[in-house]
Amino acid sequence: MRQWNKNFVITGMGLIVPIFIVILWQISSINGWIAANIMPSPLKIVSTIVDLFREGELLEHVGITLYRVSMGFLLGTALALLFGVLNGYFRTIRYLLDPLIQALRNIPSLAWVPLFILWMGISETSKISLIALGVFFPVYLNLVSGIQGVDRRLLEVGWVHGYQGWRLIRHFFLPAALPSFIVGLRSGLGLGWMFVVAAEIMGASKGLGFLLTDGQTTGRPAIIIASILLFALLGKLTDYLLELAGRRILRWQDSYESFGRRKAL
Amino acid sequence: MGIKSIGSHLQVKGVRKQFGNVEVLKRLDLEIKPGEFVSIVGRSGCGKSTLLRLLAGLDVPTEGEVLLDEERVRGIHPDTRILFQDARLLPWKSVIANVQIGARNGDKARAEEALRLVGLEHKAKEWPSVLSGGQRQRIALARALAGSPRLLLLDEPLSALDALTRIEMQELIERIWQEQQFSAILVTHDVSEAVALADRIVLIKNGAIAIDIPVHLPRPRERNSDFAYYEKLILDHLMERGAPASVLAVSP
Known part of the structure; x- marks a missing residue:
């Protein structure tokens, strides 16, 4: 119970500033300090979201966007795991592949879009592939550096007890790299959300990114801001879920953060 | 505990180890009989930890060979276990x-x-x-x-513990060693620990064996005047206080 209370207070503290901003914004709108055609009031945005929800449109847009992000995230993570383990563990493969991956990493996300559309058309495949590409790099980078940073003294324990090859990877390298892998997952997910916007703005008939461009072309700022807010909300929510999962997986960690959560504020 | 394993027979023959231009061990010979408890003592940097790594198969000698039950050590042996300085x-x-x-x-x-x-x-x-x-x-x-090791290598395993815990651990190690009858090699710079545990104490100085003394004390060992005699003997050698050679021949 006490633990629950503490988490509640920590979450509550993060909400103070956003709530204050929203109140200030609403007051400014009511008093006409902000023009409604530039920046609609928070209440107007909420009612737009509610309307979209009533028409059943909202769930459709949110659903398809979530689907694209999750599929891209899973695909990108799977590939990053494969290449991360190979390149982290086998030096020869790293020397062969890592420079190429590092070079590709520096290509801006939007630059890929025309190419992907050319190759795969305006389809789910091209969107999911683009998102997977965005997710891949941070997950890969963090996993490789996590594997390379494994404490040699712990590996010696493995060698002394006859651990080699896959068993050494599974029992030593992967768990030791887990904290940095989870950091990679979180920044990968963030990039996944950025790439889904890029993919949906370029060509889609559904999704939050489409809603965004639709709001722009039909001159409805409330829709634009509503989509932006929904992106923020969904991004934060999925990141929070990942953080929760990470905290559970890393519950063995004896770190400052876990210590702070156990102790009183 | 389960099957009682008899200790390994360890032989070090003319082992030399060089890192770059630095010769850490100079043509070292050493034999450890099955079930024997040997302490290797020396100041930091004398090469004792390097020797232990060679015995473990974590490192290979530049010259010479390490034999475990008449077989050359190549890599880590499944019957050998190590207790490191940190857990x-x-x-x-x-x-x-x-x-x-x-x-x-x-x-x-x-x-x-x-x-x-x-x-x-x-x-x-x-x-x-x-x-x-x-x-x-x-x-x-x-x-x-x-x-179920047949050879247990202990690399200063107690140096990070407080004095009381250390004595408890020494007693625990001694008791288990007597029960299990494995061979044991303890590398340490703590002379009192070496005297408390070892059948034999080997002192390494500048990469070579300076002295090799059997410890004739009944177990479990009490920290009495005989114990102090051995402590002083080893310490004098370690500190190069020049103990008279005659002392070596006399056992209490």
């Missing part, structure tokens, strides 16, 4: 899972037995991070024992 428990595994690493094929019953041997069976489900330094080192000892 080196895997933070992501529970205590019992850490001990299982040492057991052949991850045998859980064997790991539980080893944990009982060090008296920490009630900590099986804890994370290593909540244990004290002494407890961690006992878990590491259990991990080494779970593999």
Whole structure:
């Protein structure tokens, strides 16, 4: 119970500033300090979201966007795991592949879009592939550096007890790299959300990114801001879920953060 | 504990080790009989830890060979276990899972037995991070024992512990060694620890064996005047206070 209370207070503290901003914004709108055609009031945005929800449109847009992000995230993570383990563990493969991956990493996300559309058309495949590409790099980078940073003294324990090859990877390298892998997952997910916007703005008939461009072309700022807010909300929510999962997986960690959560504020 | 294993017979023949241009060990010869407890003592940087790594198969000699039961050591031997200076428990595994690493094929019953041997069976489900330094080192000892070693190498395993815990650990190690009858090699710079545990004390100076003295004291060893005699003898050599050679020949 006490633990629950503490988490509640920590979450509550993060909400103070956003709530204050929203109140200030609403007051400014009511008093006409902000023009409604530039920046609609928070209440107007909420009612737009509610309307979209009533028409059943909202769930459709949110659903398809979530689907694209999750599929891209899973695909990108799977590939990053494969290449991360190979390149982290086998030096020869790293020397062969890592420079190429590092070079590709520096290509801006939007630059890929025309190419992907050319190759795969305006389809789910091209969107999911683009998102997977965005997710891949941070997950890969963090996993490789996590594997390379494994404490040699712990590996010696493995060698002394006859651990080699896959068993050494599974029992030593992967768990030791887990904290940095989870950091990679979180920044990968963030990039996944950025790439889904890029993919949906370029060509889609559904999704939050489409809603965004639709709001722009039909001159409805409330829709634009509503989509932006929904992106923020969904991004934060999925990141929070990942953080929760990470905290559970890393519950063995004896770190400052876990210590702070156990102790009183 | 399970099958009693007789200790390994270890022979070091003309071993030399060089790192770059630095000669760490100079043509060293040493024999350890099955079931014997030998302490290797020396100041830091004398090459004693390097010697232990060669015995473990973690490193290869530049010249010469290490024989385990008449067979040349190539890599890590499944009958050899090491207790390191730091416990080196895997933070992501529970205590019992850490001990299982040492057991052949991850045998859980064997790991539980080893944990009982060090008296920490009630900590099986804890994370290593909540244990004290002494407890961690006992878990590491259990991990080494779970593999029924025939040769146990101890690399200054108690140097990070407080004085009382250290004495407790020494008694524990001695008791288990007497029960299990493995060969043991303890590398340490703590002379009193060497006298408390070893059948024989080998002093290494500048990469060579300076003296090799048997310790004729009944076990369990009490810290009496005979004990102090051995302590002073080794310390004088270590500090190069020039103990008279005649002292070596006389045993108390």
